[in-house]
Amino acid sequence: MFNIRKKTMLTQVLFLLLALPVVSWAGGGATGFIDAGTFALVIEVGLVLGAIFLGWIVKHKMGITIPKLLQAPILYILAYINFRVILQPPIPFSLLAMYMGVCTLVILCYCTITTESWEAFSGPIASMLRDDHTKAKMSRYATFLILPGLIAAQTYNTMLPKFGEPIELRTVHPAPPASINVHKKLVTLQTAENPFRVGDDGEYLKVGDESKYFGGNSWTGDVPRFLQEVREGGVVFFGTAGCFFCHGDNLDGRGPFSFAFNPIPANFADPGTIAQLQETFVFWRVAKGGPDLSREAFPWASAMPPWEKHLTTNEIWKVIVFEYWHTGFFPRTWG
């Protein structure tokens, strides 16, 4: 029996689960303790756990069994609401279609997972198709009216001329050339190294070893060599080149000019950008900018200027050191 005490306790637990995102927002999201992505993820997890818990209460404590044939659309709609409404900022339609495709497959698996569930799922459909009682007949007529109607509507919608922008499969990180010429010097992108990635001993600093300098103050008097290069790179970023106007103070692609562009400038703080690339790739993109994007970089949507015309080779390498240091990411290496 589902007594009052248990009910109160369960409601409290459910409340706590649902309150988790709000608590995390108050304690973290709002104060900047966690970023927007983590915040949204916590909301997702909280809602999913809450939904599972709610389903458990409905079935096991309230004794209400939802028919399998109804469970399928309910799950489908919940998944749709999750991906379309709750997940913010909105994801593109292509991704939504993929996610919903997976959900369709899995919901179908769920409804047919055992013989019992298959019978519970298909039984009403079979009854609607072959039984002679009034309820079945009415369902049959309704189905055979609604189904063609839906197909007709879908066909009409597909055939309707559309004037929206076409979708673009943008190649964000096209393959770089094997080598480039910068200030009359050949740089082989497969093997070149950043000359300003140096340790205290003046030797090349292995990728990963720079983590000891993360969070260090590069403006104090006696700073290690690496932080000196970071500082000079920072001067280029905020001064000489003014990269921050587009890429932002926090290198998150939200500079004051950024919203004039579509797509907005690269967000270096995202794990999907410079963290995935070799330093030489970044060197190529900074030095040559949008005009030198390779053929495969469709639709060449980049407003990046070719900085080789304004900066020295050393300044380009230094600003790259700064970008990695500031974001706390490491360049990709194969060693």
Place this chain on the structure above:
Amino acid sequence: MFSVNNKKKKIGALILLSMIGMLLLLPFAQMDVSAQGKEEAAAEESAEPAEGEIGSKGKDKQYGGVNEFGIVSGPPAPEMVYPDSYGSYGDYQSRTLLWVSNQQHLYFGSFVLAVPMFVFVMELIGATQKDRKVGKKFDDLAHEMMKISLTAYSVTAILGGILIFTFLALYPGFFGYLASIFKPVMHIYALLFILESGVLYVYYYGWDAMNDGNGNWKWTHLGISCILNAIGIVLMVMANTWIGFMMSPAGVDESGRFLGDIWKVIHTPLMVPIVIHRILGNAAFGGGVVGAYAAFRFLSSKTLEEKAHYDWMSYIAMFMGILNLIPLPFAGYWLMREIYAYRQQMGITLMGGLLAWVFIMQATMIATLFITVNYYLFQAMGRMPGAERYYPAFKFLLAILVISTISWLTPHTLVMTPAELKAMGGQQHPVVGNYGVMSAKNTAINTMITTTVLTFCLYQRANRIITVPWAWKGNCFLILLFAMAWVNILFLGIYGYFIPANVRIGLSVPQVVSTLTTLFVGVAVNTKMLKGSKEVAPIRWGQMSVRGAYALFLLAVAFTWTMAVMGYLRSSVRLHWHVNEIMRDNSPWAFTNPLGYAGNINSMNVLLFWTMLLFVFWLSSLAAKKAPSKVTADAGEAVPAASH
């Protein structure tokens, strides 16, 4: 008992074998003579040949150190000019014609090379069974599969001929160059086919004559199977050396001149990972196709006896397929790592650039494979009395799979309209963008595999009650093992976001170790626990739901679609090169296909292959009608736990 009483036949066979052997050695003899000839010619000519001429010293495109230089032994790669160097049939894309004929040959080639591997294992299991009745079941299964393979073998040969004609008719310049490079081994390749055919026919037609259970002739027969598989693998490796050379040429100089050492041409930077990946892929594909055949026969069977036999066969085939599927993603990961190390551009084009979306198609297929395998096992548990206690766990396993799938197939580069891009506030989504990188992908695939292993453990114990005194401890150990594996995989996945890429790549090793530990240790402990267990009731072979049989079809089709997609991907990464950085493709079809077109051609290839294969299955069912006594399975009889 097998006995050769006809002396003449014996002598004739020996002469034939010797002739084949001598023919195989012919190219080597020719190579020695030509080398000797070269030395003599060099001695006669006092003047050093000019740079780039035959006999001069050439710098290898790939090899360094002591192997850096070789003697120029061939002309440079010809410059391809359209239309002189190409053929065409009207306005139709020559590349597509070659693509289709190549893919069909590869499908059937994979099938006829994979089935003997599968058959060898089945025959070996059959020969080592103490229970002769069970042994015979495995033996019959192996024999039946070999029969299908034999029909497919002739189709493979025909398709091979079509492929060669297509090359000669449409890409004569390119084919001529490759033939000139591989000349020292082409002859061996062709002769190995003859040897393969000979061994195959002896193996197949000698089956009944050599079948004395597990006696000497049976082991001789298994020895022939070993030879057959060895030749098959060598053939496959030799065919792969062509594509290895096209992707990462070695043994030639910058302009494509052969430098005299055929081993360097064969042993290119990508050759080994491609071969390993191909062998595992073939074996998994073979299991999938045999499973589909069994499902086809299961669905078309009229009697319960037949249904029982094919139900059991489909399970065995699926098991073999999955056994090879599990290490496949890791082999693929290694291949990609080698591609990145060989040429950064290639790696980026594949995984982050132009072809990244083809990888999303592949991810979709791999996820489909794992979901389907789990679904099949859920269905298979439906015919195992006592499995009901595990039914509530199914939906949770499915939930883990769907979450992993969503993470696994989230692209790094999203397809969107400019308006959607603006609304999203940048190219990377703050939440799902995190799933577009390798840390998330590795976590997802390892979680999927671990979940599949858990489902299999549940399947193993579905109709059994464990009786060992340490059952409680064993269960605790298994729960701990899987929980720790999941936690480790997830933790390392998240940790991967905070460390350098080279260390992150290294993290895939402990993730894989976690997965493989659940596979080997988990399954071993589970099997040990089942020793002496009480059977709730025998497995009701033949009573699996039809959904399970359709799942096997889906599994096999997903295998073939994955092969088509990945073959297209591997080939396309050369972009406008016939032979990477050496021989440029100057035909009008040197562009990269739109995704839709590639998808359509791949789908057509899959459809064409399955149409032909269903015809082969149908032919085999005709033969079975003539000899119904071949079906020996007993309805409702359980196969011992060892075969699970």
